[in-house]
Amino acid sequence: AQTVTQSQPEMSVQEAETVTLSCTYDTSENNYYLFWYKQPPSRQMILVIRQEAYKQQNATENRFSVNFQKAAKSFSLKISDSQLGDTAMYFCAFMKPRSGNQFYFGTGTSLTVIP
Amino acid sequence: KAGVTQTPRYLIKTRGQQVTLSCSPISGHRSVSWYQQTPGQGLQFLFEYFSETQRNKGNFPGRFSGRQFSNSRSEMNVSTLELGDSALYLCASSAGTENQPQHFGDGTRLSIL
Numbered sequence: 001a002q003t004v005t006q007s008q009p010e011m012s013v014q015e016a017e018t019v020t021l022s023c024t025y026d027t028s029e030n031n032y033y034l035f036w037y038k039q040p041p042s043r044q045m046i047l048v049i050r051q052e053a054y055k056q057q058n059a060t061e062n063r064f065s066v067n068f069q070k071a072a073k074s075f076s077l078k079i080s081d082s083q084l085g086d087t088a089m090y091f092c093a094f095m096k097p098r099s100g101n102q103f104y105f106g107t108g109t110s111l112t113v114i115p
Numbered sequence: 116k117a118g119v120t121q122t123p124r125y126l127i128k129t130r131g132q133q134v135t136l137s138c139s140p141i142s143g144h145r146s147v148s149w150y151q152q153t154p155g156q157g158l159q160f161l162f163e164y165f166s167e168t169q170r171n172k173g174n175f176p177g178r179f180s181g182r183q184f185s186n187s188r189s190e191m192n193v194s195t196l197e198l199g200d201s202a203l204y205l206c207a208s209s210a211g212t213e214n215q216p217q218h219f220g221d222g223t224r225l226s227i228l
Binding site for chain 1: 214
């Protein structure tokens, strides 16, 4: 079975600073997909960034980037120049191929950006 | 393009009752997944429907069931409600093929009294 672990239940960061959220996963698959989702207080889950395991290059989306370490099964999210609107729950998710569309989610990290 | 629509947004029921939640996916999406979100357990996968067939199922009791219609709209039913069923129920849709992210609705907040 696939498991996703987010070891930081809560984090805070000063506005304009950089913060890194951790995620580790356990799988025996060689190819799979990883995602970070954001859930603001409005509660809608929003896709932040995604990474294919067969790609060595780390994904980047504007201020958001990942550090994907396949051997260590680690997938951390770095948020640069943090903004107040980044305050939200962040969920790491894993999807294995040929599984239909089943996602496995971590328990989330609550991030607060302090003005 | 309209997003994923879930109705109702809030629901209050009592123990023993049953409830039906609805989800309309993004136009063109054939896969609909359901999740239960609680503070202690995070997001737990209930089931996924693709082209009217259940393709994946999580570890929930048989009281939780679902279906998908030919227009890809999906319903989830919970019978004999228990206090522990109080949660935010999220629906997500996607094209259903590999590497396609899921797009979530705003969820239905179910409270059991």
